[in-house]
Amino acid sequence: MTAQSADIPAHLPHRYPFLLVDRVLEREPGVRVVAEKLVTNGEPYLQGHFEGRPLVPGVLLLEMLAQAGGFLEAASLHGSAIFLAGVQDARFKAPALPGDRLRLEVHAEGAFAGLMKIRGTVSCEGRDLCTAALLVKRL
Amino acid sequence: MSDLKLRVKDMIIERLKLEGMTPDQIDDDAPLFGDGLGLDSIDALELVLGIEQVFGVKIEDEAAGLKAFKSVQALTDFIAEHTKA
Numbered sequence: 001m002t003a004q005s006a007d008i009p010a011h012l013p014h015r016y017p018f019l020l021v022d023r024v025l026e027r028e029p030g031v032r033v034v035a036e037k038l039v040t041n042g043e044p045y046l047q048g049h050f051e052g053r054p055l056v057p058g059v060l061l062l063e064m065l066a067q068a069g070g071f072l073e074a075a076s077l078h079g080s081a082i083f084l085a086g087v088q089d090a091r092f093k094a095p096a097l098p099g100d101r102l103r104l105e106v107h108a109e110g111a112f113a114g115l116m117k118i119r120g121t122v123s124c125e126g127r128d129l130c131t132a133a134l135l136v137k138r139l
Numbered sequence: 140m141s142d143l144k145l146r147v148k149d150m151i152i153e154r155l156k157l158e159g160m161t162p163d164q165i166d167d168d169a170p171l172f173g174d175g176l177g178l179d180s181i182d183a184l185e186l187v188l189g190i191e192q193v194f195g196v197k198i199e200d201e202a203a204g205l206k207a208f209k210s211v212q213a214l215t216d217f218i219a220e221h222t223k224a
Contacts, residue, residue, distance in 0.1 A: 111184070
């Protein structure tokens with residue numbers, strides 16, 4: 001299923017300024033998702049992070065992966081967010097900057113008792129910026 | 140200690156990063172969750188993934204988990220039972 005489609009606001013409960021997925025490029029529920037986030041100078045957090053040297057906070061790269069992970073769920077999450085339960089092996093290799101087209105790639109590693117482990121990479125033009133494993137829980 | 144039980148304990152220690160713990164410090168019959176090793180639900184998912192990776196045994200659902208995670212002994216028995224040719 002390709003999902004330019006994905007009516008993103010219908011699927012994720014997140015809203016401006018915290019909706020951090022712009023497009024879903026590839027989607028195999030339960031297996032793998034590739035999404036995109038386009039970073040612009042207008043992002044509210046860039047105003048102070050940092051003054052004169054805007055770069056996307058690392059924790060927001062993790063949040064982008066978590067939100068992309070929301071599309072691993074087959075059904076819409078509207079009204080029932082998934083929550084972060086853990087972050088493992090997070091590495092930040094290079095900064096994400098205004099103008100970057102970020103590729104958010106996540107795959108499901110396994111699930112048990114309502115918890116899912118996903119592994120993801122944020123990259124830009126073929127260069128990895130951030131890799132991490134996330135534990136998410138649907139409530 | 141049976142060879143399989145030792146491998147199960149090694150897997151638990153490695154997967155859950157129980158640094159400084161040795162296999163003989165894990166009681167065969169103590170519960171893995173709650174009072175025994177005091178593991179939580181994130182540890183449970185890590186164990187499910189570790190058991191699949193190391194022993195090729197799937198713990199399909201919570202009912203199977205409830206049985207397998209009673210103790211190291213129960214987990215060893217569960218793996219032995221599901222790896223029989």
